[in-house]
Amino acid sequence: MSTPSQISLPLFAPGRADEEALVPVRMVNEWVYCPRLAYLEWVEGEWADTGDTAQGRRVHRRVDTERGRLPAPEEIDEELARANSVTLSSETLGIIAKMDVVEAQGDRVVPVDFKKGKRPHVAAGAYEPERVQICAQGMILEDNGYTADEGVLWFAGSRERVYVRFDEELRERTRAAISELRLAAASGRRPPPLEDSPKCTRCSLAGICLPDETNFFDKGRPPRPLNPADDPALPLYVQTPGARVRKQGERLVVEADEQKVEVPLIDVSQVALLGPVGVTTPTLHALMRAEVPVSWMSSGGWLLGHTVGTGSRNVAVREAQFRVAGDERRRMSFSRELVAAKIRNSRTMLRRNWRPDRPADERDRVLASLRRVADHARAAPDEPRLLGYEGEAAALYFGHFEAMLAPAGTRDLPAFEFARRTRRPPTDPVNALLSFGYSLLTRTLLTALAAVGLDPYMGLYHRPRHGRPALALDLMEPFRSIIADSCALQVINNGEVRRDDFTTNGPAWALNPSGRKALIAAYERRLDQETTHPVFGYRISMRRLLDVQARLLARYLQGEIRAYPHYLPR
Numbered sequence: 001m002s003t004p005s006q007i008s009l010p011l012f013a014p015g016r017a018d019e020e021a022l023v024p025v026r027m028v029n030e031w032v033y034c035p036r037l038a039y040l041e042w043v044e045g046e047w048a049d050t051g052d053t054a055q056g057r058r059v060h061r062r063v064d065t066e067r068g069r070l071p072a073p074e075e076i077d078e079e080l081a082r083a084n085s086v087t088l089s090s091e092t093l094g095i096i097a098k099m100d101v102v103e104a105q106g107d108r109v110v111p112v113d114f115k116k117g118k119r120p121h122v123a124a125g126a127y128e129p130e131r132v133q134i135c136a137q138g139m140i141l142e143d144n145g146y147t148a149d150e151g152v153l154w155f156a157g158s159r160e161r162v163y164v165r166f167d168e169e170l171r172e173r174t175r176a177a178i179s180e181l182r183l184a185a186a187s188g189r190r191p192p193p194l195e196d197s198p199k200c201t202r203c204s205l206a207g208i209c210l211p212d213e214t215n216f217f218d219k220g221r222p223p224r225p226l227n228p229a230d231d232p233a234l235p236l237y238v239q240t241p242g243a244r245v246r247k248q249g250e251r252l253v254v255e256a257d258e259q260k261v262e263v264p265l266i267d268v269s270q271v272a273l274l275g276p277v278g279v280t281t282p283t284l285h286a287l288m289r290a291e292v293p294v295s296w297m298s299s300g301g302w303l304l305g306h307t308v309g310t311g312s313r314n315v316a317v318r319e320a321q322f323r324v325a326g327d328e329r330r331r332m333s334f335s336r337e338l339v340a341a342k343i344r345n346s347r348t349m350l351r352r353n354w355r356p357d358r359p360a361d362e363r364d365r366v367l368a369s370l371r372r373v374a375d376h377a378r379a380a381p382d383e384p385r386l387l388g389y390e391g392e393a394a395a396l397y398f399g400h401f402e403a404m405l406a407p408a409g410t411r412d413l414p415a416f417e418f419a420r421r422t423r424r425p426p427t428d429p430v431n432a433l434l435s436f437g438y439s440l441l442t443r444t445l446l447t448a449l450a451a452v453g454l455d456p457y458m459g460l461y462h463r464p465r466h467g468r469p470a471l472a473l474d475l476m477e478p479f480r481s482i483i484a485d486s487c488a489l490q491v492i493n494n495g496e497v498r499r500d501d502f503t504t505n506g507p508a509w510a511l512n513p514s515g516r517k518a519l520i521a522a523y524e525r526r527l528d529q530e531t532t533h534p535v536f537g538y539r540i541s542m543r544r545l546l547d548v549q550a551r552l553l554a555r556y557l558q559g560e561i562r563a564y565p566h567y568l569p570r
Contacts, residue, residue, distance in 0.1 A: 022089050023181055025097035025140070028174070029133035031181040034199055035191040036209060043185045044453065045313040046208050070102050070109075073145040080105045090143040093178055097137045100154075104146075111137040111151045118157035125162040126153050128173070135174045138166045188316045190560065195219070207544075210551055213536055217561045223536045233269035237520055238277045239299070239513055245271070247283040268292055270447055274516065275299035293450070295443045300436070300510050303443050303469070306450070314453030320558040321471075325458050332386075334556075334564065335461040336378050339386055341478040341566035343374040343393040348569060349481040350397065353404040353489060366400050394421065397481070405430070406493040416492050425508030430488065432502060432509040433519060437484030438476070440523050445479075446472040448550040454557075475546075475553060478566050483542065487522040496522065535565040 023042065030038035040046040068083035081104040089096035101112035113134050120127055134151035141148040153162040164170070184191060193211030194200060200211050201224070212223030236252065238245060243256035252268060254261045271287060271294045273279065279294070287294055288309035296305040324330045347370040354363045373393045380386035398421040405416055418430040426432040446469045449456045459470025461477070491497045501515030511519065527543035540548065549567060556564040 022096040023094055023178065023185075025095055025133055025136045028095065028136050028177050028181060029129045032129040032132050032173075032177050034194060034197075034203070035180070035184065036193050036211070037203065037205055038181055039184055039190050040205055040209060042181070043188075043314075044190070044316070046205060071104055073147075076104045076107060076109070076146075078106060088140050088144050090140045092143055093136075093139060093175070094182055095136060095140065095178055097140050099137050102141070103152075107147055109141050109146045109148050111141060111148065113137065113151065113153055115153055115155050116157060117155060119153075119155040119160045119162055126164065131164050131170060132174045132177055134164050135166050135170050136178065139171065139174065190316075190558070196221070196224075200224075207547075208551065210548065210555070213548070213552065214555060214560055216536065217563070223538060233267050234524070235270040235272055236263060236268045237272045237274065239274035239516055241276050241299075243277045245273070245277070245279040245283055247280065247286050252283065265290060265292075270295065272297060272443060293447050295447070297439065297443070303439060303446070306446065308450060317453040317554045317558060318455050320554075321454055321458055324557050325460055331460050332380075332383065335383070335386060336380055337564070337566060338461050338474060338477055339377045339380075339390045339393075340374045341568055342390070342480065343370055343377060343397075344568055345478050346393060346397040346481045347371060347374070349485060350400060350404065355403050355405075355407065357407065358403045362400075363403070366396055369396055401430075401485075404489055425510075427507050427509060429497075429499070429502045429509055430492070432511055432515075433488035433491065433497070434485065436511055436516065436519055437487050437523065438480065440520065441476050441479060441484045442469060442472050444527075444546060445475045445550070448547050449475065449553075451547075452550045452554045454550070454554055475549065478568070479546070482567070482569065483523075483526055487519060487526050490526075491518050491522050531569065534568050534570065 027038050027042040030041060067085070068081065070083040070086050071077075071081050083102050083104075084100065086099045086102045087096070088099070099111050100114045103110045103112060111134060113130070115130065119125070124131060130153055134153055138148035138151050149166050151164045151166065153164060154160075155162065193209060193214050195211075195215055197211070200206050200209075203209065212221070215221065216223055236254075238254055238256075240256040243254060246253050246255070247265070248262070250265050252263045252265055252271075254263070265286065268287075270292060271279075273294065274297045276299075284294065284307060288307070291309055294307040295303060296307070297303055324334070347367055350363070350370070351367055370393055373389050373396070377386060377389040377393075380389060398418075401421075402418045405418060416428075416430050418428065421434070422428070422431050423435060426435045446456045449471055454471060456469040456472045458464055459468075459474045462468070462470035462473045464470050496518045497511075497515050501512055501518060502509050503512050504510075527546075528541055530539050530541050531545065532538070533540050533545065533548075545567065552561065553564055555561045
């Protein structure tokens, strides 16, 4: 008995609803090249500039200005008409295109698309994504009453034209690609990453997509070092009272105490304003357009607010975040591992920095106790018990924190004493350093989470409370000791801060401008240090690591990876 053969038919998207956005044709190109790339750019609004994208803009500059006029279909005659930067759409297909050039002559029009590279030596004359893109432009022209049976790809690198015939096979592939992209956008499901693809090595979104990191949890194959080099842009801190930040051309100008400092805007990743510092409205507009966040902080380092542009449009990741926050089982599972990771990293800090003159048996007892508490935290049956384990570990860690401080008289360093952790207010210089370090780390992680599209104020372990960036505090827990505490130890043990770098007001201690400057410098150095990711095995800066962890948290919340991999250095 014979079985009927199975025929795979394309699934086409339904007609476009009135409120549904038209899909840019360049996104159809990206979909054919890599569905995940198109989804990240079009649906989630992700983007990362590179030398390749900048070169592409330079190539298109000559045709980006509207010039010439495209005659109506009935007006075309034998004289060649040429129009630059023509925007047309097709309601039938649900797409829109800004065409570089459209040439009209006789009874036909020819779309011309500019490409930055050289013509590829392939049988079809060009790769499929470019051929689909120019075909989609031709189909838009036809939907607007023109006749278009071929298009042109102009390769600026080799100064060659490649003619592309719009045959039925190419048209069918183009219609299928448009439908697939529209269906993916409607479903809200991010396509899986490519597996071990050479396309990823040159992709500008590799550090956002994390293809190998995502596949690692299913395939177990170690990730390639695809993460791009760190963005050379760095945070700009302004803390001089009365300072003013303004914009001059493509530079930021900081004026304070008859001094002026200029910084190229392209070199600034974030702006942190501490205390009574002003910024002009045009400067804020420029920073928002460049997607450079501005953090407003008190003189003591408390985060007061955050100014960003329109922010991430990735609604799906926030929906997933709120679903997990309302799921008691998943929330507790995440919280157990989070607290255990925090305790284990605190243990690592004590093990690494324990003073040689302090008893080794005391160290071993503390380390054994912290390991035991971390194991208990991973099996905590409920939130009150988990909070208890966290408090027990904090008492052990901070009860022996002084064992990591340089003793009095070492290299003529001043003695810094520490008895216990106090926050509001800090009652000694060490606590003042810790509090300011935690504020810096909170600001950094709040920015990283917002860039990914997560809501920094809806936490999983830290419960929502007015004005508290609960999710940033969640993500910060394993990094408190590894980043903030290590910076405090560094400035103390290296003599970078002295007693005169602090001020007092009753029992409260705070850093003065020179002390804040010293800790900020240590903090930025720490973020620039490279580490080996304990899960993925590649070298990465701490600054980039925080961004990767924020993106992995989003992947976990959306169910793309089974577990969130905490950073646990050896």
